[in-house]
Amino acid sequence: MAHSGIDVLTAGSNFSRLLGGLWVTIKIALIAIIIGLIIGVLLGILRTLPNRPLRFILRLYLEFFRIVPTVVLLFLFYYILPKEFNVNLPADAVATLVFALWVAAEMTDIVRGALESVPQHQKEAGQAIGLTYWQLQRYVLIPQAWPLCLPATVNLMTRVVKTTSLLMLISVMDVINIGQQIIEANNKTAPNGVFWIYGIIFIFYFMINYPLSRWAKHLNKRRLEANH
Amino acid sequence: MRELGLKRLFTTIGVLALLVSVLAGCGSRNASSSHTTNQNSVAKIKKRGTLRVAVFGDLPPYGWVNKSGQRVGYDVTLARRVAKDLGVKIKFVQVNANNRVDALNANKVDIVLANFTVTSERKQVVDFAKAYMKVSVGVVSPQNAKITKVSQLKDQNLIVTKGTTAENYFTAMQTSVNLLKFDSKTQQFNALKNKRGVALADDNSYLYAWVKNNPKYTVGIKGIGPKQYISPAVKKGNTSLLNWTNQEITKLTKAGFFKTDYQQQLAPYFGKEVKASDIIINH
Numbered sequence: 001m002a003h004s005g006i007d008v009l010t011a012g013s014n015f016s017r018l019l020g021g022l023w024v025t026i027k028i029a030l031i032a033i034i035i036g037l038i039i040g041v042l043l044g045i046l047r048t049l050p051n052r053p054l055r056f057i058l059r060l061y062l063e064f065f066r067i068v069p070t071v072v073l074l075f076l077f078y079y080i081l082p083k084e085f086n087v088n089l090p091a092d093a094v095a096t097l098v099f100a101l102w103v104a105a106e107m108t109d110i111v112r113g114a115l116e117s118v119p120q121h122q123k124e125a126g127q128a129i130g131l132t133y134w135q136l137q138r139y140v141l142i143p144q145a146w147p148l149c150l151p152a153t154v155n156l157m158t159r160v161v162k163t164t165s166l167l168m169l170i171s172v173m174d175v176i177n178i179g180q181q182i183i184e185a186n187n188k189t190a191p192n193g194v195f196w197i198y199g200i201i202f203i204f205y206f207m208i209n210y211p212l213s214r215w216a217k218h219l220n221k222r223r224l225e226a227n228h
Numbered sequence: 229m230r231e232l233g234l235k236r237l238f239t240t241i242g243v244l245a246l247l248v249s250v251l252a253g254c255g256s257r258n259a260s261s262s263h264t265t266n267q268n269s270v271a272k273i274k275k276r277g278t279l280r281v282a283v284f285g286d287l288p289p290y291g292w293v294n295k296s297g298q299r300v301g302y303d304v305t306l307a308r309r310v311a312k313d314l315g316v317k318i319k320f321v322q323v324n325a326n327n328r329v330d331a332l333n334a335n336k337v338d339i340v341l342a343n344f345t346v347t348s349e350r351k352q353v354v355d356f357a358k359a360y361m362k363v364s365v366g367v368v369s370p371q372n373a374k375i376t377k378v379s380q381l382k383d384q385n386l387i388v389t390k391g392t393t394a395e396n397y398f399t400a401m402q403t404s405v406n407l408l409k410f411d412s413k414t415q416q417f418n419a420l421k422n423k424r425g426v427a428l429a430d431d432n433s434y435l436y437a438w439v440k441n442n443p444k445y446t447v448g449i450k451g452i453g454p455k456q457y458i459s460p461a462v463k464k465g466n467t468s469l470l471n472w473t474n475q476e477i478t479k480l481t482k483a484g485f486f487k488t489d490y491q492q493q494l495a496p497y498f499g500k501e502v503k504a505s506d507i508i509i510n511h
Binding site: 079171 | 497
């Protein structure tokens with residue numbers, strides 16, 4: 001092969017543009033995860049309350065974000081809702097919002113599951129020594145539920161990072177979108193550039209997600225060891 | 229227990245359906261009222277100081293990004309000129325073929341200059357200005373398995389990009405062809421190279437350019453269906469910007485702008501098969 005196409009990566013400002021795209025990806029994922037975690041934990045605690053209408057509404061929220069594909073959500077929030085309600089957010093903000101709402105929805109279920117799996121006698125013991133509802137949460141339930149929901153939460157993070165690849169649909173200049181620009185711009189001189197661009201994007205995603213996935217595994221192992 | 233679960237499922241579905249219909253209901257009410265104010269009139273754009281233009285980012289030589297990260301191409305050059313003549317800065321919004329209409333309707337951009345072919349279906353949802361280019365649908369296939377007639381495509385996979393004229397034409401007029409639809413130009417050409425279909429249909433001028441760099445392929449069918457025109461598009465009802473754009477296109481045509489644009493942006497990409505008069509229009 002006369003031309004392997006690897007210099008597509010180094011030509012001009014291509015590599016720094018890819019890094020710029022990666023930064024957009026990371027920024028959106030990170031802010032969405034942080035906001036989503038906070039909202040998700042709060043709503044997750046609310047879901048353990050005995051209030052039926054509240055539980056129903058939160059369940060509906062969860063199911064909506066779980067059932068509707070992310071592509072549809074992005075399309076809805078970027079193209080359809082602004083048209084109908086006259087709010088016009090920039091693409092990056094819409095992306096962050098959709099991902100945050102999605103993370104929050106998934107988190108409510110993780111948190112609820114973790115809280116409910118704390119043994120009943122722990123809760124009863126807490127009540128017996130006269131703890132209030134919030135004291136019970138703060139000193140008994142959350143400390144014990146926390147390790148249970150960590151691995152699932154970290155897994156959710158890796159899913160968020162991967163799903164950012166859909167953002168090109170709503171004109172976000174993320175790493176995939178920049179990658180496609182470079183591929184098309186060089187298709188004539190370096191048809192094999194596509195391999196290198198997607199290769200480097202693979203490495204980027206791997207570098208973010210592999211440590212996360214290792215961390216999830218490690219947390220899970222530690223939790224199991226602590227239980228024995 | 230089972231019955232209870234089923235009942236719950238139906239309740240959930242019912243409530244969801246109700247929610248969606250409520251959303252849709254208030255949506256349609258608002259949509260009609262939002263038509264009354266034009267947020268993208270020429271005066272508003274001048275006041276804002278920026279023209280928001282939808283362009284392609286992966287379609288050389290019309291709209292793409294060079295290695296120094298600059299947006300260039302035939303459409304992009306026109307976009308910059310339009311913004312300059314309006315006396316405002318330009319802001320590019322990169323779109324795919326599929327979301328050009330939505331970008332306008334959702335008020336994400338003021339004008340679309342993304343190789344937008346005029347069709348009667350599209351005319352119902354956006355307003356087209358005067359054309360600045362003409363093309364027709366072509367079909368590209370490998371040299372060693374050349375497709376020269378539509379009949380050869382019967383029950384075969386044909387690759388297209390969603391939202392393009394080629395997709396519309398084959399969906400409406402050639403129903404015996406299996407369409408394999410992709411989201412971006414990048415994907416569709418990769419699919420052809422990976423032999424996911426026997427051929428690929430797109431605007432012919434674009435295919436000429438692609439074939440020039442991929443000599444193993446040829447444009448077997450040069451023109452199919454009626455001649456198509458490529459125009460700037462604005463949001464439906466935006467007469468202010470529409471009229472301005474029409475005057476601008478006439479002015480630029482007279483000034484020979486498109487000839488220069490063709491020579492600089494398109495000629496290096498097209499083979500000898502194409503002449504400037506095949507592409508540009510004399511109004």
